[in-house]
Amino acid sequence: MSKIIKVNLNDELRTLLTDVLPYELPLWYTNYPMHYAFTNHLDIYVEISQLSHPVKKKEASTKQNLIPMNYCIFRGENKSPRILSIMHPISQILTCLFYSEHSSLINYYCTKSKKSLRFPFRVSTKFYGKIKEDAKLSTEIEMYEDEPKTSSSYFKYLKYPFLYRFFESYEYHKLEKRFSNMMQVDVAKCFPSIYTHTVGWATKNKRLAKEKSDGSFDSSFDNLMQNMNYRETNGIIVGPEVCRIFSEVILQQIDIDIIQELKDSNELDEGVDFDFRRYVDDYFVFYRDKEVGDHVLRAINKSLLAYKLHLNDNKTIYESRPFATKISIAKEELKSCIKMLSESRKSDTGELITNSRPDMISNKYISKIKMVLRNGEVEYHSISNYLLKSLENMSNSFISDTSSASITHNHVNWLLVDLDLLFFFHAMDIRIRTTDKLAKQVSHVLYSVETWESDLKDIIYKKIFDQVKQAIDIFIAARGEVYGLETLNLLVILSLLPERYILDSQRLQSYYEKQVATSSHDDFYFRWVTFMLYINNRVQHAELQTQLEREAVSYLDSNEDLFKSTQFFLLFFDFCSCPMIEKTTKIELTKSIKNKTGNGFSDAKRKHIFENDFIAPWRDSDYLQKALSKREFTFTYN
Numbered sequence: 179m180s181k182i183i184k185v186n187l188n189d190e191l192r193t194l195l196t197d198v199l200p201y202e203l204p205l206w207y208t209n210y211p212m213h214y215a216f217t218n219h220l221d222i223y224v225e226i227s228q229l230s231h232p233v234k235k236k237e238a239s240t241k242q243n244l245i246p247m248n249y250c251i252f253r254g255e256n257k258s259p260r261i262l263s264i265m266h267p268i269s270q271i272l273t274c275l276f277y278s279e280h281s282s283l284i285n286y287y288c289t290k291s292k293k294s295l296r297f298p299f300r301v302s303t304k305f306y307g308k309i310k311e312d313a314k315l316s317t318e319i320e321m322y323e324d325e326p327k328t329s330s331s332y333f334k335y336l337k338y339p340f341l342y343r344f345f346e347s348y349e350y351h352k353l354e355k356r357f358s359n360m361m362q363v364d365v366a367k368c369f370p371s372i373y374t375h376t377v378g379w380a381t382k383n384k385r386l387a388k389e390k391s392d393g394s395f396d397s398s399f400d401n402l403m404q405n406m407n408y409r410e411t412n413g414i415i416v417g418p419e420v421c422r423i424f425s426e427v428i429l430q431q432i433d434i435d436i437i438q439e440l441k442d443s444n445e446l447d448e449g450v451d452f453d454f455r456r457y458v459d460d461y462f463v464f465y466r467d468k469e470v471g472d473h474v475l476r477a478i479n480k481s482l483l484a485y486k487l488h489l490n491d492n493k494t495i496y497e498s499r500p501f502a503t504k505i506s507i508a509k510e511e512l513k514s515c516i517k518m519l520s521e522s523r524k525s526d527t528g529e530l531i532t533n534s535r536p537d538m539i540s541n542k543y544i545s546k547i548k549m550v551l552r553n554g555e556v557e558y559h560s561i562s563n564y565l566l567k568s569l570e571n572m573s574n575s576f577i578s579d580t581s582s583a584s585i586t587h588n589h590v591n592w593l594l595v596d597l598d599l600l601f602f603f604h605a606m607d608i609r610i611r612t613t614d615k616l617a618k619q620v621s622h623v624l625y626s627v628e629t630w631e632s633d634l635k636d637i638i639y640k641k642i643f644d645q646v647k648q649a650i651d652i653f654i655a656a657r658g659e660v661y662g663l664e665t666l667n668l669l670v671i672l673s674l675l676p677e678r679y680i681l682d683s684q685r686l687q688s689y690y691e692k693q694v695a696t697s698s699h700d701d702f703y704f705r706w707v708t709f710m711l712y713i714n715n716r717v718q719h720a721e722l723q724t725q726l727e728r729e730a731v732s733y734l735d736s737n738e739d740l741f742k743s744t745q746f747f748l749l750f751f752d753f754c755s756c757p758m759i760e761k762t763t764k765i766e767l768t769k770s771i772k773n774k775t776g777n778g779f780s781d782a783k784r785k786h787i788f789e790n791d792f793i794a795p796w797r798d799s800d801y802l803q804k805a806l807s808k809r810e811f812t813f814t815y816n
């Protein structure tokens with residue numbers, strides 16, 4: 179049953195749980211352990227790292243050369259990778275302080291424009307959710323007048339959590355009634371191009387901003403962005419929600435400038451001659467004739483250039499009524515196809531139809547869905563989220579219908595069809611979001627079959643194990659541009675299965691070596707924790723575990739940036755807290771780091787970091803189920 183859960187407004191560090199991390203992370207990565215650590219024992223971590231203590235000193239504007247952890251994610255076929263960043267834990271604390279002090283001004287500056295489709299408008303004080311006594315808050319972005327399962331964003335948001343909601347809205351249809359043409363343009367490399375000082379131009383003006391005093395909203399926000407990004411002023415990091423809010427402050431003023439520019443130079447009236455909406459850095463312009471559309475395009479370009487930004491000319495898309503994209507048409511056809519599959523397993527009397535060849539049925543519908551995409555000229559990455567969600571809903575409906583039935587091999591075979599479809603279409607677009615959907619459904623299936631007979635359960639277990647193993651084998655054999663992070667969660671999925679379903683040591687070694695070959699030095703931390711979590715002291719993987727321990731010690735000993743580096747900071751404390759590593763090894767490492775930094779490792783501090791998780795959930799056997807429940811609706815860049 180849903181409850182209204184009040185947010186603890188006295189928790190000054192609650193922003194750690196909502197606005198400081200990218201979505202695209204390994205499933206085990208959340209800030210909940212760190213939130214606990216910093217809430218109760220921040221002094222220990224600050225004294226060991228010898229970095230400034232912003233909460234204690236209230237120095238939210240402190241300038242520090244903190245190095246974010248950058249990593250690549252795959253965005254789909256024929257697309258360049260995107261670089262995301264995890265900001266330093268100290269920068270995350272600075273963000274908490276900034277939110278606490280300036281939340282009212284954030285709301286003010288993010289609600290000036292009526293053209294934005296997604297913006298914060300007030301601080302969250304409560305959320306809806308089904309919770310257990312020991313449940314923690316979810317990381318879902320809270321949308322006003324929406325009914326999320328769980329929510330704990332720092333702010334409430336208007337209007338649409340995802341862009342497709344706008345295309346399905348009454349607002350969009352009203353615009354189509356008024357205007358016969360639509361143009362879609364976006365800001366070229368928006369976040370990497372933002373000049374941090376321009377936040378002052380947007381909140382004051384250029385002259386006043388250059389005369390600003392320290393401590394003002396714009397100077398504090400400017401400094402915060404620089405602290406996240408090694409004191410860079412050209413570009414902001416990509417990933418955390420706070421960075422989207424920073425860009426929103428600037429783009430809200432640009433919206434206003436665009437309208438004024440068109441009114442002054444072309445005497446065009448917004449809402450009469452043209453209209454537009456903006457979703458983060460994508461503009462959707464509605465107009466009646468080409469001349470007006472050209473005027474609007476020039477005004478957008480001119481207004482952006484004033485803030486050192488510009489449009490991506492190569493991605494301009496023009497539509498005329500009816501505004502039905504290839505993707506929206508494909509969605510309707512896929513809906514019919516999946517409905518046909520769902521109905522095909524029941525007779526007119528509601529009896530389950532015999533299915534003796536699940537492979538033939540799954541191949542039949544895989545072919546049907548492929549034809550829909552081929553005929554509609556739609557790529558997998560454009561439709562995969564919708565497709566996987568639809569398959570998940572169909573499968574869950576079937577599972578729900580069987581809850582009171584006497585389970586037979588026939589029920590199992592239909593579930594095998596669903597799993598075949600899920601794994602096939604996941605393989606067509608292996609990204610973080612799609613892998614999360616796959617993991618969520620696998621978890622639900624495994625939970626649902628717990629009460630089935632052992633021989634029937636084993637068929638499901640083996641199917642999942644074989645499919646994940648096949649996906650890993652495909653990754654190992656792949657050539658060309660591949661990013662290992664997207665497949666790390668496949669290894670995490672395997673941990674859901676019973677102990678007897680484990681990868682052999684040779685395959686796991688090959689998988690790790692391919693991960694090393696396709697990843698960068700900057701995401702060593704992700705690989706290290708994921709493989710250590712999977713190995714979990716298993717004897718057959720002892721050789722790889724020893725290798726991982728040596729590599730971690732080597733990385734930490736050779737890193738010249740030490741605790742200023744986000745990756746070093748995370749890896750050091752997770753290495754020290756890992757119960758699989760011998761205490762003597764940890765002591766030797768802390769002595770080595772102490773000799774380099776001169777920081778204090780008292781016995782009490784050493785004991786604490788050895789026995790308490792920091793980020794990696796070494797001591798939480800239910801970490802995956804908790805993570806899956808928190809991630810489904812959070813905002814991504816894909």
